[in-house]
Ligand SMILES: [Zn+2]
């Protein structure tokens with residue numbers, strides 16, 4: 001049994017996440033995301049995947065990065081090469 005650092009719930013299926021020297025205890029992933037996931041510098045949503053990092057800022061997607069003035073980023077699907085990636089992936093599924 002351990003107590004969640006975020007909501008205080010004491011739960012037998014709690015778990016720990018260690019980041020650097022600090023160990024956190026959570027009762028669920030939602031609480032872990034609330035405490036640890038970075039926020040997009042443009043839309044403020046929680047970044048729980050890889051996100052996009054540029055000049056020390058983290059964005060949820062290339063679109064948000066571009067809206068903050070970052071020009072050298074692209075999501076899959078942006079531009080001709082991205083469309084090619086999607087086409088190949090779809091072809092493999094058939
Ligand atoms: Zn919790």
Ligand SMILES: [Zn+2]
Pocket residue numbers: 040041042043044045059060061064
């Ligand atoms: Zn965003």
